[in-house]
Amino acid sequence: MRKSTGSMKARVFQFKRYSVHDGPGIRTTVFLKGCPLSCHWCHNPEGILSVPQMVFMASRCIGCGNCASVCPSGAIDPKDPSRICMERCDLCGICVEGCPAAAREIAGMDATPTEVMDLVERDIPFYGTSGGGVTFSGGEPLLQADFLEEILVECRDRGIHTAVDTSCCAPEEVFMRVSRLADLMLCDIKLVDDGEMLHYTGGDASRVLDNIRLLAGSGSAFILRMPVIPGITDTERNLQLVAEFLLGLPLMPDLQLLPYHSSWRDKYSRLGLPPPEGPDPDEGLGIIRALDFLREAGVLTARGN
Ligand code: SF4
Numbered sequence: 001m002r003k004s005t006g007s008m009k010a011r012v013f014q015f016k017r018y019s020v021h022d023g024p025g026i027r028t029t030v031f032l033k034g035c036p037l038s039c040h041w042c043h044n045p046e047g048i049l050s051v052p053q054m055v056f057m058a059s060r061c062i063g064c065g066n067c068a069s070v071c072p073s074g075a076i077d078p079k080d081p082s083r084i085c086m087e088r089c090d091l092c093g094i095c096v097e098g099c100p101a102a103a104r105e106i107a108g109m110d111a112t113p114t115e116v117m118d119l120v121e122r123d124i125p126f127y128g129t130s131g132g133g134v135t136f137s138g139g140e141p142l143l144q145a146d147f148l149e150e151i152l153v154e155c156r157d158r159g160i161h162t163a164v165d166t167s168c169c170a171p172e173e174v175f176m177r178v179s180r181l182a183d184l185m186l187c188d189i190k191l192v193d194d195g196e197m198l199h200y201t202g203g204d205a206s207r208v209l210d211n212i213r214l215l216a217g218s219g220s221a222f223i224l225r226m227p228v229i230p231g232i233t234d235t236e237r238n239l240q241l242v243a244e245f246l247l248g249l250p251l252m253p254d255l256q257l258l259p260y261h262s263s264w265r266d267k268y269s270r271l272g273l274p275p276p277e278g279p280d281p282d283e284g285l286g287i288i289r290a291l292d293f294l295r296e297a298g299v300l301t302a303r304g305n
Pocket residue numbers: 070071072073074075076084088089090091092093094095096
């Protein structure tokens with residue numbers, strides 16, 4: 001990595017190269033850690049807290065005991081390496097280095113804009129041929145708006161297309177400032193009813209809708225994305241409210257429906273956390289019927305991802 005002279009750092013929990021689901025073309029997705037929401041179905045629970053976290057993948061562990069032997073704090077149970085005393089662990093990372101099976105990780109590293117740019121620039125040839133670029137996701141990238149603004153300007157100066165994947169749960173002033181620097185905003189729309197949004201995500205639906213309204217009137221490029229969560233976002237009531245909201249915008253935006261994956265449960269156990277109850281996969285309309293419902297309600301721009 002190139003050394004940065006600046007002191008600003010972002011907390012990142014993943015870099016994903018060759019992504020084709022986070023905006024147009026082939027992209028590098030940078031996942032920033034920390035999120036104001038805690039959705040019942042969160043696919044990236046390691047992105048919720050802004051602090052670094054220990055990750056243990058039991059399916060990879062071969063039970064060699066190296067991690068417990070090398071830990072200077074005696075934080076790992078030598079008889080059961082899945083048990084770690086977080087009061088003793090200072091996340092030094094020695095056990096990660098000492099694990100021969102790559103069964104341990106620390107989710108959350110600090111990186112300067114220059115260090116992130118070094119990683120992003122490695123794949124410039126792919127961006128050029130595919131119409132891709134870099135996407136900043138999370139967590140909620142707008143929680144680290146100062147970093148985001150700096151790196152969006154750097155990308156713009158180097159001709160790299162940028163997208164920001166956001167929950168839109170952010171102060172209006174921050175949301176609009178970032179939207180003016182990004183080439184494309186990927187905006188989540190989950191639930192329109194305030195009570196349901198608060199219950200299922202901890203977020204403020206009115207804040208989200210206000211930001212989307214402002215964006216729609218600003219001329220900035222954006223795509224709305226709705227995760228199809230069984231029985232939660234794909235109910236007829238929510239879809240009807242989404243359709244009514246979109247029909248009230250000055251221009252009908254593109255709406256992508258994102259399929260639900262149940263693999264998120266395993267991610268909670270890797271963090272040593274109990275998974276939330278989550279959705280019932282047998283409920284709701286499902287993505288095909290949700291698409292039909294939205295189109296019949298007048299949202300002709302709705303499509304699957
Ligand atoms: S991160 Fe460091 S202190 Fe924590 S368990 Fe691993 S070796 Fe021990």
